[in-house]
Amino acid sequence: MITMDDIVREGHPSLREKTREVPVPPSEEDIQLLNDMLDFIKNSQNEEIAGEYNLRAGVGLAAPQLGINKRMCAVHFEDLKGKLYSYGLINPKIISHSVEQAYLSSGEGCLSVDRDVEGYVPRNARVTVKAFGIDGNEIKLRLRGYAAIVVQHEIDHLDGVMFYDHINQENPFAIPDNSKPIG
Template sequence: MITMNDIVREGNPILEQIATPVEIPINDQERKTLKEMLQYLKNSQDEEISKKHQLRPGVGLAAPQIGLSKRMIAVHFEDLNGKQFSEGLINPKIISHSVEKTFLSNGEGCLSVDREIPGYVPRYAKVTVKALNVHGDPIKWRLRGYAAIVIQHEIDHLNGIMFYDHINKTNPFHIPENAKACDVE
């Protein structure tokens, strides 16, 4: 079981590297790791399990965050329309995106970052993502708003980018052109 002790923290060079593509077909170890990553997210959102194991709640986890430089992410969340996303993704790639931007009005956080970093993180309001799931089946998601933000945050980890790299250095609460807030509770 993955716990917070397995989560790599900011400052670790693996978080600044571009992760290696996963060879297809996915091997059993990678499949097992991806399932464990997804299980961490489910456990972290379960009040009892989370408290027992001192897990910080998360909606996404990228392989570099557990010390593995491979292009794999797991997501487990509900979008603002109540649609559930719970999947391990292999070699995810954004194949198209909107001009319009969005951001979380209360900012972003990260399991690898143990401090609050105030500021808006501009993201594309809509993205289309292609990947393989844990079974090796191709998937294509058209995401908007909160779902698009989550997936971009995780794919950034695969490219050595942290969420705070997007925050305007001189004015952290600057609202970029063509951007609207995406509010979540």
């Protein structure tokens, strides 16, 4: 079972590396890792389990956050309308995106960042992502709003990018051009 002790924090080199593609179909080891990552996210959202194991609640986890150089991430959350998104993604790639931007009005956080980072993180309001699922089959996700933001955050991890890299350093609360707030 993955716990907070397994998650690397800011400053760890794996958080700044561009990850390697995972061979498809995935190995048993990669399938197990992705299932464990998904289980961690689900456990972190369960008050009883999170309390017992001292887990911080999260909606996504990328392999580099475990110090593993592989293009894999897991997400598990409901959007603002209550639609469930629960995926283990192998080699996810944004194949198209909107010109319109969006940002979380409360800002973003990260399981690898133990401090509050103030500011708006501009992201594409809509993205289409191609990836392989845990079963090795190709999937295509059309995401908007909160779901698009979460998946972009995780894909950034696979490219060595942290959420705060996107924040305007001069004015962290500057409203990004052509954008709308989410949440």
